[in-house]
Amino acid sequence: MNAVERINHFLLQRNNEHLFRKLIITNDLIDLSSNDYLGLSRSAFIRQQVQDDFKNYQFHKSGATGSRLLNGNSLLCEEIEERLAQIHHAEAALLFNSGFDANVGLISTVIRPKDTIFYDEMVHTSIHQGMRLSGAKLIPYKHNQLGDLIQKLNNSDYDIAFLITESVFSMDGDKANLSELAEICAQFRLNLIVDEAHAGGLFGINGSGLCNVSAVEEKCFARIYTFGKAIASHGAVVLGTQLLKDYLINFSKNFIYTTALDTHNLLSVKHSYNFIQINRNQLFKLNTLNNYFYLNIKKLARRFEVCGQGPIFGIIVPGNKNCKEIASYLQMYKLDVRAILSPTVPLGRERLRVVLHSFNTKDEIDRLFSLLLDYKTVI
Numbered sequence: 001m002n003a004v005e006r007i008n009h010f011l012l013q014r015n016n017e018h019l020f021r022k023l024i025i026t027n028d029l030i031d032l033s034s035n036d037y038l039g040l041s042r043s044a045f046i047r048q049q050v051q052d053d054f055k056n057y058q059f060h061k062s063g064a065t066g067s068r069l070l071n072g073n074s075l076l077c078e079e080i081e082e083r084l085a086q087i088h089h090a091e092a093a094l095l096f097n098s099g100f101d102a103n104v105g106l107i108s109t110v111i112r113p114k115d116t117i118f119y120d121e122m123v124h125t126s127i128h129q130g131m132r133l134s135g136a137k138l139i140p141y142k143h144n145q146l147g148d149l150i151q152k153l154n155n156s157d158y159d160i161a162f163l164i165t166e167s168v169f170s171m172d173g174d175k176a177n178l179s180e181l182a183e184i185c186a187q188f189r190l191n192l193i194v195d196e197a198h199a200g201g202l203f204g205i206n207g208s209g210l211c212n213v214s215a216v217e218e219k220c221f222a223r224i225y226t227f228g229k230a231i232a233s234h235g236a237v238v239l240g241t242q243l244l245k246d247y248l249i250n251f252s253k254n255f256i257y258t259t260a261l262d263t264h265n266l267l268s269v270k271h272s273y274n275f276i277q278i279n280r281n282q283l284f285k286l287n288t289l290n291n292y293f294y295l296n297i298k299k300l301a302r303r304f305e306v307c308g309q310g311p312i313f314g315i316i317v318p319g320n321k322n323c324k325e326i327a328s329y330l331q332m333y334k335l336d337v338r339a340i341l342s343p344t345v346p347l348g349r350e351r352l353r354v355v356l357h358s359f360n361t362k363d364e365i366d367r368l369f370s371l372l373l374d375y376k377t378v379i
Contacts, residue, residue, distance in 0.1 A: 018320040019341055029336035030364055032354050037202060037311050038282040039359040040232035040272050049271040050264065057263050064260035069249070072260030080270055081237070087273060088200075088208050088225060089217045090239035094248055097258055099197050099226030100126040102236035105254030106222055107164070107193070108133035110247070116158035118149060118190065120165045122172060125344075127164055127195060136162075143172065146180055153188045162221070163190040167210035168198040171345050171353065173308025175199075178214035191221035198312065201230025202283065207276040230276075233268040235261050282358040286311060289356050292365060299369050307351075314340070314351035315372065323350040326375060333371055335364070 001009070014020045026033075040046055054062075057076075064072040077095060085093040096102035107130025111117060117131055121140040131138055139156060141149040149163075163185050165176045178194065185192040194216075196209040204212030209225065211217045222244060226236040238248065248255055261269075290310035297306045297313075305316040317323040320341040327339035330352070340353045354368065 018324055026331070026336045029331060029334050030360070031336050031357060032360065032364070032368065033336045033338045034355060034357070035198070035229040036232050037230045037286060037355070037357055038232070038276070039357050040230070040275065040282070042359065043232075043275065046232075046268075046271050046275055049274070050267045053267050053271065054264060062264060063262045066260070067256060067258060068260045069256055074260075074263070074266075076263065076266050076270075077260065080266055083270070083273065084225070084237050085239065087206060087277070088223065088237075088239050089212065090223070090241075092240060092242040092245040094238050094245045094255065095261060096236045096238065096255060097261060098234065099195075099224065099228060099236040100129075101254045101258065102224050102226070102238050103127050103195060104130040104133065105248065105252040106224065106238050107131055109252040109254075110134075110222070110244070111136045111162055112160075114159065116156065116161040118152065118156075118161065118163045120144065120169075120176065122169050123164060123166055123195070124170050127166075131164070143169075144174065144176060146177065146184065149184065153184070153190075161188075161190050162193055164193045164195070166195045166197065168196075168202075168312070170198050170312065171340060171351075172314055173310060173312030175210060175309060178210060178216045182214070182216040182219040185219070192216070192219060193222045193224075194220050195224045197224065197226040197236075198229055200225040201272075201276055202286070202311070207273075207283075227269050227272070231269060231272045233272055234265055235269060285358040286356060289358070289360055289362065289365070292362050293354075293356060296365065296369065300372060303373065311356040313354045313356075315354060316349060316351045318348045318350055320350055323352065326372075327352055329375060330368070330371055333367075335368055335371065337368070 066072040081093040081095055096105055103126035111134035113135030115136040116139060117136045118139050118141060120143055122143045139152055141152055165181060167178060168175055182192060194211055196211060199210040201207035203210045211220060211223055222238055222240040224236060224238055227233040294310060300306055307314040317326055323339040323341060327337055330337045337352050337354055340351050342350055345351060
């Protein structure tokens with residue numbers, strides 16, 4: 001078998017397992033799938049603020065042109081890092097080019113082969129990638145089951161160990177008990193790392209996150225906030241001590257060997273954060289809609305199991321083929337709902353991932369529920 005035949009073999013296998021992926025454009029559909037929770041990507045106000053600010057850079061380079069350790073650093077980068085450290089109540093902040101980069105760059109750099117990592121079994125792929133590259137001993141615990149975590153801690157020997165979790169889980173839409181996790185970390189000498197990708201902008205003082213709500217910010221070894229969700233831009237930031245920042249600048253390949261974020265991207269992050277600090281209307285609309293969805297879940301109960309606390313909900317549809325067919329059916333009726341398939345989620349726990357936004361309406365939720373209840377295939 002040559003390389004081309006091998007590629008074809010794997011693609012055919014993926015297609016037979018109903019896992020074949022392809023790019024689609026869904027601009028004409030009602031958005032119930034994106035991570036633009038607050039609708040900031042649609043904000044004419046933020047767009048104008050970015051354009052006006054960008055004029056100040058018209059005689060300067062718009063692209064970064066290099067890594068930050070070469071010639072890609074800028075006063076704007078450093079101002080945004082300082083501002084994000086203030087908003088998220090940390091000593092220091094370091095920008096990365098994506099949430100994936102931030103997780104891989106942080107975890108694979110700080111954690112070493114002789115260390116141990118305890119992690120929630122539902123953490124997402126970028127965390128898994130970072131953990132694998134670290135070479136550490138990996139010990140998963142059952143999703144949000146702290147009794148299982150404690151049992152595994154009591155049965156483990158380690159010198160340096162870490163605990164990694166998301167604050168809002170991207171597939172199940174539920175929340176980690178961060179206050180109890182912080183207590184466990186203190187008791188068992190664990191360094192707590194929290195990925196706040198789906199919580200930043202939605203919870204805490206001025207969108208500072210669930211770590212703020214749970215009063216564990218100072219108890220974390222590191223926190224990660226991404227800009228591709230509620231901030232409606234691109235990139236990410238790692239929050240921690242100045243010592244951690246210096247270490248990542250010196251040793252993280254994902255930071256050292258990548259071109260810095262460009263000026264327009266940085267301004268987009270800046271003005272989205274500025275907007276969230278002074279405007280709570282979008283969050284109020286999202287929370288109102290979230291409560292409406294949650295209160296009406298019982299309508300689906302006779303046919304579906306629903307997980308999540310919002311703005312992410314999972315409607316369980318076992319089987320990749322069946323799940324994809326229902327997603328296509330909803331898209332045919334102009335609702336952009338996506339199927340999440342195994343092995344991304346456990347076998348038998350495939351689901352329709354429904355994401356609510358400040359710009360969605362109660363009528364759209366009613367329409368979703370009606371279509372699901374009218375679907376003819378036996379679930």
